[in-house]
Amino acid sequence: MKGLLRKDIYLAKDTLAIMLLLGLIIGVSLSFFVPSGVFIPLMTAMLASLTPTTMNLDHTSGWNRLQATMPLTKKTIVMGKYITFTAHILFGYIIGFILCFLMNLIRKNMTPDDYFTFSIIGLSFAFFSGCITLPANHIVKNEKMGIIIFIFSYFASAVILLGTGYLLLKVFLLNLQKDFYIIGWILLAFSLCLFCLSIIVSFKTYEKKELV
């Protein structure tokens, strides 16, 4: 496991600088129009894309079939990616939070509730997308398919996020003002539950997988 995580860190190191720079530029330019809080979901989502990228590299570089011959259990290989993914988004979240905080020192347009909202949106969005990309990457056969699944995952997680919010408000009749924190925690908990459930799916898809 340690070796796999180490390998992912080496791989992420290369793209990380570019990603942070890109995030900073987009974040700074956006935050003049909307609250500085956008940094949080933006950086989280950006770092969330690192794992599918490394998985794609694992495939194209031939690493996938080589690691299958190493003394690693299938569980280790699958779980390794989940740990990498979680580490990536937490890292993105912390970076986003710091940037947001610094930006807010100038602009002063964030309330504590705003921090909460953006944190929930950022993290649950990232976890939802992980539910799709992580298992799907074991059935991806080429780079094009990988990119399509990746874009689809972002789109789908936006839909799940809004859908869950809608259900909570309209079906379970929660009140956005009154139950503000409850809604937030439920969203995050739900995304985490789905994320954990997807480990089982990932494991099943990986077990059936034949590497070319």
Place this chain on the structure above:
Amino acid sequence: MDIIISNNSSKPIYEQITAQIKAKIMRGELKPGEALPSMRALAKALQISVITAQRAYEELQRDGFIETTTGRGSFVSGQSSDFILEEQQKEIEAHLQNAVEIARASKISLEQLCSLLQLFYNEED
């Protein structure tokens, strides 16, 4: 120890090896009791397969030129002089047989052949 392998020779590689090691023993370049390289080391040095080297050693052992003890390796056999003599006699026989066949085919008499042999044998002195 030099061993030269030819890929163009009609002789199989293991025969090339046995012939050259036998020749070295006969010429006294390899002395009784002297150690030979291990089969695997020989294979590595000559870039040949282990089985080929193994076959060469097996034949040398069968003909009494070397002795192999597991764990200690292969050594030039102590009483190989008898075998050497026998081997050399065999070689002479083969050459003479050839000469006789050629002589018969071209109707050269036995006397002529013997005098030729005598001539060659005494030439050296």
Place this chain on the structure above:
Amino acid sequence: MQAIMQIENLSKHYDNFDLEDVSFSIPYGSIMGLIGANGAGKSTIIKTILGIAHKDSGYIQIFGRDDIEDNAIKEKIGVVFDGSNFHPAMTPKQINKVLADIYTNWQEDVFYTYLKKLSLPEKKKIEDFSRGMKMKLAIASALSHQPELLILDEPTGGLDPIVRDEILDMFLDFIQDERHAILVSSHILRDLEKVADYITFIHNGRLLFSKTKDELIYDYGLIRCTKEQFSSIERDDIIACRRQEYSCDVLTADKAAAQRKYTDCVIDNVTIDDIMLMYIKGERQ
């Protein structure tokens, strides 16, 4: 001799390709060459042995056990695949760190000795390596965790003679320990002809033979004859024949017997190439 690997009746079915009933075994201390044309099924065999592809039926025993999923077995196997094996953005130095975390018996000093011996730079990214350097790195990595069995899929394809020679030397070094063995697939037969002890020949997903190399190149022969001479050759002596415009080539399993029987025919020595060609292109009896 006991076998380090034994394969019995291995079958694997794909939509457009079947591997059918393949059996062979690799004795300890030997090099087994797996040969066949491109697409014959060599890679499929290697992938099923390694558990990367799942066999449909059959029995694959390595170190006496049919359980490739066991990490204790995987620790003792070194694997090299055709083409790329590692991430192009990584350096040999990083690979050392990663593999040291994965293999219990990883030997850093052995790995660095190989790098030096094969003149591979430690800190250069693999994407800047030539094909030969990538292959040497892959083999060095596969040899640095004290493996006992080395499995290589087309390691010499597309490499220059100097690199091929270095690789053959590494093989022969590895095999100095008689508890070791190598399974290597290739369609470049000249390489295998030098160092392999056994040859297993796969064609269209089926096993044609698995024999010692010496038996093949010293016992087999090519009878080159006219059409009239061909009709006089006994069917039992023919493995395969190829009718050319002016002559007929016949592959026989007993060169010495053929030389005695068919004194008026030319009887040539064979190379593994010849045998493969005769089997694939010739009419088999």
